[in-house]
Amino acid sequence: DGGITQSPKYLFRKEGQNVTLSCEQNLNHDAMYWYRQDPGQGLRLIYYSQIVNDFQKGDIAEGYSVSREKKESFPLTVTSAQKNPTAFYLCASSIGSGDTQYFGPGTRLTVL
Amino acid sequence: GEDVEQSLFLSVREGDSSVINCTYTDSSSTYLYWYKQEPGAGLQLLTYIFSNMDMKQDQRLTVLLNKKDKHLSLRIADTQTGDSAIYFCAVHVAGNMLTFGGGTRLMVKP
Numbered sequence: 005d006g007g008i009t010q011s012p013k014y015l016f017r018k019e020g021q022n023v024t025l026s027c028e029q030n031l032n033h034d035a036m037y038w039y040r041q042d043p044g045q046g047l048r049l050i051y052y053s054q055i056v057n058d059f060q061k062g063d064i065a066e067g068y069s070v071s072r073e074k075k076e077s078f079p080l081t082v083t084s085a086q087k088n089p090t091a092f093y094l095c096a097s098s099i100g101s102g103d104t105q106y107f108g109p110g111t112r113l114t115v116l
Numbered sequence: 117g118e119d120v121e122q123s124l125f126l127s128v129r130e131g132d133s134s135v136i137n138c139t140y141t142d143s144s145s146t147y148l149y150w151y152k153q154e155p156g157a158g159l160q161l162l163t164y165i166f167s168n169m170d171m172k173q174d175q176r177l178t179v180l181l182n183k184k185d186k187h188l189s190l191r192i193a194d195t196q197t198g199d200s201a202i203y204f205c206a207v208h209v210a211g212n213m214l215t216f217g218g219g220t221r222l223m224v225k226p
Contacts, residue, residue, distance in 0.1 A: 049213075
């Protein structure tokens with residue numbers, strides 16, 4: 005089955021620790037995205053990548069980092085510099101950067 | 117840049133029709149989308165409409181596009197409790213990524 009997977013579904017970390025969220029797709033999509041969603045809020049773009057080995061900051065990139073070493077994978081690291089990291093994180097992919105986006109199931113990160 | 121607005125909340129009774137509205141600012145939009153998000157889940161693509169269309173129907177879903185007023189709507193006929201979710205509209209303008217609205221929470225009362 006083709007699709008986007010995110011792991012883990014729930015993640016708990018202590019304050020001050022870096023944590024990496026996984027996003028994998030087997031849709032052969034070039035573009036991938038990370039969004040943050042807070043309770044009752046819409047989506048805010050953290051980072052996006054239009055092609056392997058290239059990525060750009062979105063609207064709220066501070067305190068986050070990404071890599072795109074493989075077409076299938078776009079991991080997001082939430083660093084200790086992120087002031088309020090507790091949120092629901094959504095990964096998406098599309099054929100190209102302007103095309104229909106398909107979403108993964110999300111990872112809920114709670115920082116204790 | 118593109119700005120996409122939605123009302124925050126809609127409540128309907130089971131069996132009634134729901135109409136979720138979305139307005140956008142860029143008249144050069146090409147594709148317009150509706151996504152559904154159930155609690156604790158990712159966004160599921162429901163339907164989309166190309167900008168040269170006025171209407172698209174898919175079973176219980178009807179999408180209406182008024183390009184003059186830059187207004188998009190999603191009508192759900194015979195709304196069921198399983199339709200309770202957050203609905204996002206998204207707009208694509210050529211050369212740019214999708215811009216998402218803030219989402220409308222639909223509550224269906226039995």
